[in-house]
Amino acid sequence: MMAAAEEFADVEQERMVLESVDRFLERDVAPYAHDLEGDDVYPQGIVEKMVELGLFGATISTEYGGLGLSVSTYAKIVERVSAVWMSVSGIFNSHLIMAAAVERAGTKEQKHKWLPRFASGELRGGIALTEPDAGTDLQGIRTRADKSGNGYKLNGAKAWTSNGVEGGVLAILAKTDPEAEPRHKGMSLFLVEKSEDFKVEKRMKKLGYKGIDTGEFTLDEVFVPGENLVGGVEGRGLQQILSGLDLGRINVAARGVGIARACLTKSIEYSQVRETFGKPICEHQAIQIKLADMATQVEAARLFTEQAARAYDKGERCDMEAGMAKLAASEAALHNSLEAMRLHGAYGYSKEFDIERYYRDAPLLAIGEGTNELQRIIIARQLIARNPV
Numbered sequence: 001m002m003a004a005a006e007e008f009a010d011v012e013q014e015r016m017v018l019e020s021v022d023r024f025l026e027r028d029v030a031p032y033a034h035d036l037e038g039d040d041v042y043p044q045g046i047v048e049k050m051v052e053l054g055l056f057g058a059t060i061s062t063e064y065g066g067l068g069l070s071v072s073t074y075a076k077i078v079e080r081v082s083a084v085w086m087s088v089s090g091i092f093n094s095h096l097i098m099a100a101a102v103e104r105a106g107t108k109e110q111k112h113k114w115l116p117r118f119a120s121g122e123l124r125g126g127i128a129l130t131e132p133d134a135g136t137d138l139q140g141i142r143t144r145a146d147k148s149g150n151g152y153k154l155n156g157a158k159a160w161t162s163n164g165v166e167g168g169v170l171a172i173l174a175k176t177d178p179e180a181e182p183r184h185k186g187m188s189l190f191l192v193e194k195s196e197d198f199k200v201e202k203r204m205k206k207l208g209y210k211g212i213d214t215g216e217f218t219l220d221e222v223f224v225p226g227e228n229l230v231g232g233v234e235g236r237g238l239q240q241i242l243s244g245l246d247l248g249r250i251n252v253a254a255r256g257v258g259i260a261r262a263c264l265t266k267s268i269e270y271s272q273v274r275e276t277f278g279k280p281i282c283e284h285q286a287i288q289i290k291l292a293d294m295a296t297q298v299e300a301a302r303l304f305t306e307q308a309a310r311a312y313d314k315g316e317r318c319d320m321e322a323g324m325a326k327l328a329a330s331e332a333a334l335h336n337s338l339e340a341m342r343l344h345g346a347y348g349y350s351k352e353f354d355i356e357r358y359y360r361d362a363p364l365l366a367i368g369e370g371t372n373e374l375q376r377i378i379i380a381r382q383l384i385a386r387n388p389v
């Protein structure tokens with residue numbers, strides 16, 4: 001009886017949350033997305049609405065002031081947001097990956113100090129792992145954190161940091177022991193707040209994913225107090241951040257479902273109003289085949305994503321499932337955005353409409369949170385490990 005009541009409360013909470021997200025998207029995002037994206041402007045007004053909605057605390061426990069949503073509900077939010085404008089989801093996604101690392105691996109003091117500020121949206125940030133010379137091979141990073149007084153001095157360079165410029169704090173991965181073997185044992189994660197000594201000003205220019213800032217910066221003798229070392233122990237940084245990547249991959253998968261679905265919806269509409277040779281193009285079999293393939297990709301991507309999110313919520317191992325969801329959904333987004341462009345003809349290529357934006361946003365999903373090449377390697381390794389002869 002108790003379990004049924006709890007399940008009902010969860011379903012009810014999800015319904016209410018999704019309704020308010022839909023209202024927010026319709027009223028505060030959809031009317032502005034096209035112009036803000038076109039001008040590559042940080043959507044400050046939208047961010048303020050997201051603070052009010054509590055989205056910066058979506059997956060943070062209620063104990064720390066967050067909404068404590070399940071990852072299944074969270075994935076549905078990300079899908080909806082990305083179907084309207086993917087960049088908006090990036091603003092809270094990378095912030096929540098940082099928060100998840102603190103909630104999972106931080107000390108009691110760190111959780112109490114940081115999580116309420118993260119959850120309220122008062123302090124927002126992201127994760128700075130990638131460097132100009134190291135992305136997939138994170139163990140090859142060169143940023144160093146050397147002991148200095150009661151803290152550390154950070155030196156190095158980071159690139160491709162989402163929320164790097166606008167965020168007030170970044171979780172930075174650095175080497176505390178560059179000679180360590182295996183290399184990951186010499187890596188640590190630090191929470192670094194912006195200050196006079198630590199500013200990020202350079203925004204990288206990108207094909208798509210505009211509006212959200214992507215920062216590049218150097219660290220020159222930046223002092224970080226010892227209490228900002230996540231977990232209070234050196235050598236666990238890679239593990240701390242990578243264990244959050246399943247969540248990150250589900251999140252990218254949900255973005256893929258959103259883009260793939262938006263491309264399908266717009267194609268279904270357009271194919272009924274555009275006429276060639278005396279009939280709507282949806283009556284041509286070549287177009288019907290496209291619509292059928294696009295719809296099948298959306299459903300498959302969504303099922304993969306829901307399956308991975310359910311496993312995550314149950315606390316089951318889900319690296320292979322999250323990898324498959326990320327792979328399938330990002331490829332669905334790539335496929336559907338190209339097919340939508342073909343189907344819309346010249347209007348797909350026009351800056352007046354949204355298809356070209358989806359087409360520019362989709363490739364990021366094949367790169368971020370581990371490239372799709374890496375996902376295939378993770379999936380294959382798991383296939384072997386889970387099926388020993």
Ligand SMILES: Cc1cc2nc3c(=O)[nH]c(=O)nc-3n(C[C@H](O)[C@H](O)[C@H](O)COP(=O)(O)OP(=O)(O)OC[C@H]3O[C@@H](n4cnc5c(N)ncnc54)[C@H](O)[C@@H]3O)c2cc1C
Binds near residue numbers: 130137161206367
């Ligand atoms: C818009 C944007 C936002 C981003 N935001 C963030 C962020 O917030 N924080 C952050 O830390 N990073 C961020 N990144 C960086 C992103 O995570 C990296 O780009 C990604 O991990 C790939 O690293 P790389 O670009 O250095 O490619 P590389 O690692 O140099 O890879 C190059 C190619 O080699 C392939 N490859 C590499 N190793 C292997 C292997 N062993 N086997 C087979 N193929 C392999 C890759 O799949 C890829 O095709 C962002 C990137 C972009 C474009």
